[in-house]
Amino acid sequence: xxxxxxxxxxxxxxxxxxxxxxxxxxxxxxxxxxxxxxxxxxxxxxxxxxxxxxxxxxxxxxxxxxxxxxxxxxxxxxxxxxxxxxxxxxxxxxxxxxxxxxxxxxxxxxxxxxxxxxxxxxxxxxxxxxxxxx
Ligand code: ZN
Numbered sequence: 001x002x003x004x005x006x007x008x009x010x011x012x013x014x015x016x017x018x019x020x021x022x023x024x025x026x027x028x029x030x031x032x033x034x035x036x037x038x039x040x041x042x043x044x045x046x047x048x049x050x051x052x053x054x055x056x057x058x059x060x061x062x063x064x065x066x067x068x069x070x071x072x073x074x075x076x077x078x079x080x081x082x083x084x085x086x087x088x089x090x091x092x093x094x095x096x097x098x099x100x101x102x103x104x105x106x107x108x109x110x111x112x113x114x115x116x117x118x119x120x121x122x123x124x125x126x127x128x129x130x131x132x133x134x
Pocket of ligand 1: 076
């Protein structure tokens, strides 16, 4: 397993890129709107992983709610797994609370599923299985 990305909730990606891109020096290599999750994302590689900047695309987006409550910050950690169905089955068997029982399609066509923060010490955990490994 590895950390696929760290998700950071922002009020707006363009504004956030002034810091993460211009000031810090990371490069935005991929921007995409994920309709299913009502977010726009920007992917900034850093070492073997990436920072994912998240922006709400509608008022009922999970990111809009997060921003309203906290104003921004680390939203989730995404762990890359080989077989997301097997990982979900194991987590469920171990008693973890799953937000997604079945994988959904996320950014870059990956399969993704979220695990509730109540099962992960307050951290929203995203499982990611890369498209090429399906
Ligand atoms: Zn993510």
